[in-house]
Amino acid sequence: MHHLEIDNKRCINCRTCELACSFHHKKSFEPSMASLKIHGETSEVDISILFFDDMTRVERQKRVPCDHCKSEILPFCVKYCPVGAIRAQGGENNFR
Amino acid sequence: MREKVFSFGGKILRVDLGSGGIWTEPTVRYAEKFLGGRGIDEWILYNEVKAWITPLDPGNRLIFGTGTLVGTLAPSATRHTVEAKSPVTGGVGSGNSCGFFSPELKFAGYDHIVFQGKSTEPVYLLISDQNVEIRNGSHIWGKTTWEADELIKAELGDRNCQIACIGPAGENLVKSACIIANRARAVGRCGLGAIMGSKNLKAVAVRGSGSIEVAYPNRFIEEVDNALEKLRVSDRANALRTFGTYARAVGLNEASLSPVRNFQTDAWDPCKVGKTLPELYKKEYEVRRQGYLACPLYCSHLYRVGGGPYAGLLCEGFEFNDVWNFLNRLDIDYPPAVIKLHSLCNQYGLDQDSSSCAIAWAFECFQKGIITAKDTDGLKLEWGDHAVAVELIRKMAYREGFGEILAEGSRRGSELVGKGSERYTICLKGQDSMEPMRAAKGWALGCCVSPRGGAHTRGANLIELSHDIIPTEVAQKIWGISKVEGPLSYEGKAKLVVYYERLQAILDSLGVCLFTSTWWSPDLLGPEEYARLYSAATGRETTGDELMTAGERIHNIEKAFNTLHTGFGRKDDYPPTRFLEEPISNGPLQGERLHADKWGQMLDEYYELHRWDKETGWQTKRSLEDLQLREIADELEKSGKLIA
Numbered sequence A: 001m002h003h004l005e006i007d008n009k010r011c012i013n014c015r016t017c018e019l020a021c022s023f024h025h026k027k028s029f030e031p032s033m034a035s036l037k038i039h040g041e042t043s044e045v046d047i048s049i050l051f052f053d054d055m056t057r058v059e060r061q062k063r064v065p066c067d068h069c070k071s072e073i074l075p076f077c078v079k080y081c082p083v084g085a086i087r088a089q090g091g092e093n094n095f096r
Numbered sequence B: 001m002r003e004k005v006f007s008f009g010g011k012i013l014r015v016d017l018g019s020g021g022i023w024t025e026p027t028v029r030y031a032e033k034f035l036g037g038r039g040i041d042e043w044i045l046y047n048e049v050k051a052w053i054t055p056l057d058p059g060n061r062l063i064f065g066t067g068t069l070v071g072t073l074a075p076s077a078t079r080h081t082v083e084a085k086s087p088v089t090g091g092v093g094s095g096n097s098c099g100f101f102s103p104e105l106k107f108a109g110y111d112h113i114v115f116q117g118k119s120t121e122p123v124y125l126l127i128s129d130q131n132v133e134i135r136n137g138s139h140i141w142g143k144t145t146w147e148a149d150e151l152i153k154a155e156l157g158d159r160n161c162q163i164a165c166i167g168p169a170g171e172n173l174v175k176s177a178c179i180i181a182n183r184a185r186a187v188g189r190c191g192l193g194a195i196m197g198s199k200n201l202k203a204v205a206v207r208g209s210g211s212i213e214v215a216y217p218n219r220f221i222e223e224v225d226n227a228l229e230k231l232r233v234s235d236r237a238n239a240l241r242t243f244g245t246y247a248r249a250v251g252l253n254e255a256s257l258s259p260v261r262n263f264q265t266d267a268w269d270p271c272k273v274g275k276t277l278p279e280l281y282k283k284e285y286e287v288r289r290q291g292y293l294a295c296p297l298y299c300s301h302l303y304r305v306g307g308g309p310y311a312g313l314l315c316e317g318f319e320f321n322d323v324w325n326f327l328n329r330l331d332i333d334y335p336p337a338v339i340k341l342h343s344l345c346n347q348y349g350l351d352q353d354s355s356s357c358a359i360a361w362a363f364e365c366f367q368k369g370i371i372t373a374k375d376t377d378g379l380k381l382e383w384g385d386h387a388v389a390v391e392l393i394r395k396m397a398y399r400e401g402f403g404e405i406l407a408e409g410s411r412r413g414s415e416l417v418g419k420g421s422e423r424y425t426i427c428l429k430g431q432d433s434m435e436p437m438r439a440a441k442g443w444a445l446g447c448c449v450s451p452r453g454g455a456h457t458r459g460a461n462l463i464e465l466s467h468d469i470i471p472t473e474v475a476q477k478i479w480g481i482s483k484v485e486g487p488l489s490y491e492g493k494a495k496l497v498v499y500y501e502r503l504q505a506i507l508d509s510l511g512v513c514l515f516t517s518t519w520w521s522p523d524l525l526g527p528e529e530y531a532r533l534y535s536a537a538t539g540r541e542t543t544g545d546e547l548m549t550a551g552e553r554i555h556n557i558e559k560a561f562n563t564l565h566t567g568f569g570r571k572d573d574y575p576p577t578r579f580l581e582e583p584i585s586n587g588p589l590q591g592e593r594l595h596a597d598k599w600g601q602m603l604d605e606y607y608e609l610h611r612w613d614k615e616t617g618w619q620t621k622r623s624l625e626d627l628q629l630r631e632i633a634d635e636l637e638k639s640g641k642l643i644a
Helices: A016-026 A076-080 B028-034 B037-048 B101-107 B145-156 B189-198 B217-233 B235-254 B270-275 B278-285 B321-330 B335-348 B352-367 B386-398 B409-417 B441-448 B463-469 B472-479 B493-510 B527-538 B544-566 B577-581 B596-610 B621-626 B630-638
Strands: A004-006 A036-039 A048-051 A086-088 B011-016 B022-026 B062-065 B080-085 B092-097 B110-116 B123-128 B131-136 B162-165 B179-181 B185-187 B201-207 B286-290 B300-304 B314-316
Touching (some): A004 A048, A016 A076, B022 B028, B028 B544, B037 B110, B080 B101, B092 B179, B101 B110, B145 B162, B145 B201, B179 B189, B235 B270, B278 B286, B335 B352, B352 B409, B493 B527, B493 B544
Parallel strands (some): B123 B201
Antiparallel strands (some): A036 A048, B179 B185, B300 B314
């Protein structure tokens, strides 16, 4: 089980993690079902990364719970985050 | 039911704003020959807009395209492209932008939207997956792009919808009006915002919750990883991550590629360069970085101005173009001014390149005494005065007073002003051009032959500036030349231009960013890498060479559209007279200019590589037939504009 650490200050609001997460679950690209979601707009200073467990019922909608990518060497949100805003505790990190 | 086509949304959305009709057609019928994105847009435009349809006529099409790789993890596949007959050149209008709009449209199931007709009232289009609705837009008409974005989100109660819209400039049919998404991402050139305005279409808002499937998921993700690794280790890619597109500003000035005071020279005062360094913007104004979907380069940034006349401004941008547009061209050395002018253009929906060129032309006319404060509503147009530039941007967007002339662009503006003012216009195929040309011959050629009327996103290359660090084997492998000559040489440049025209057509059709490619640096992605991504995504096994052939085909559609609609030929592929007659007047390359005879030879070589006719610059029957464009050859032949 991977433990994930979030650093909202690093997040650049690109939402690549949502895309990567959906690929882990479905082998296709569907950010609306991802286990995490970026909150914030391009004009806003503060951006935050919200995981399934912390979402409201409405936000969860068709999303699936985070399984911490237990089948993957590295969680996909970690691997494809370009800036290291999501990290796997004690493990390898992203492309950067 | 969505048709199963890998890596596509699957449908082309058709909207007739005159009748209110909405229908779809499958994308697949166009995909094999024209890839996607710009390729499909161009083919639809070519077929449906004939020469007798004028740009602002309801019969003109306004076509939004996504791209074959958009919505996947392929690096930077998050761009949209817009095509229409341009109100500026009368020929092909084409623009391209980053943002969240394109993937959202694909997740809704659409690869393209084709607008035709004209609404009698202001409207906006709302797309929510399969539900598509033309909505009343009276309450957002007259609003800036930032206000419209906010009002639509509030009305829908949805902060996550993605919106592409026009500002007052588009509504007022300003020739340099653009289309803005995410408040700062512009489909800039060719006056496409005015086409949207002419149709009374204020905005397109989209929400998509579907998925994009790729043919071979495991193979595709491996190719994504390979591409990301190339982008990770590249120094040039890292420079973009740090400074954005501003990364090479100082180097370009040292190479005499800075269009100072409306191109009176091409080297900016080093003291002024020192006052506006990329490091300063990073330290003083950058609040955070902004990235877009699947982009490992995240070259954009959010800026905040803390003090002075523009205090409190918070906006995304600016891009390198604005260094040329506002700092160099208007000789402004007050750092926050470029942030202000950039954001104002975005709010009003004005293309910064064309708008700043028209303003610089007016400044020079003022300097030369051709116009006075009596003509400019009392304003004194003096170099470096950013407050005057701010006011002119506003006047232009609303066509108020002197802004009525600026709103037409410098070419038409000079006809209205007269008195020899046309001497100071810098236009390509009638469109204001932002590009310095005297000190980089290949760059200049790429801009001058561009079918969309200038701009460096067709054949212009940056590689000649790095000629001394490119090994022979790299030059041979990528461009098929033994050596990349320096920027002052005319030799071998036609080959570079043709290569990048083809590559750019691929990038715009796949929906990926040119900064991930060999355009930015030879160690980045080329046709082979894109072909591997494309093959794994679509299931259509394709080589880099085959993609380049498709790129040549797409470029030839643009070329033919221009020939039929405008008659552009060889004479329209020459640079503005100023660059042939007036040399650079300062700096290390003082005395450098373009020479017509050498230009002619370079042009000959360029036409030969395309297999076009050297005398007229027109296409040949054989070249079009070899590209499987027989229909185009037939139409050109009927109009007497095809060389046997």
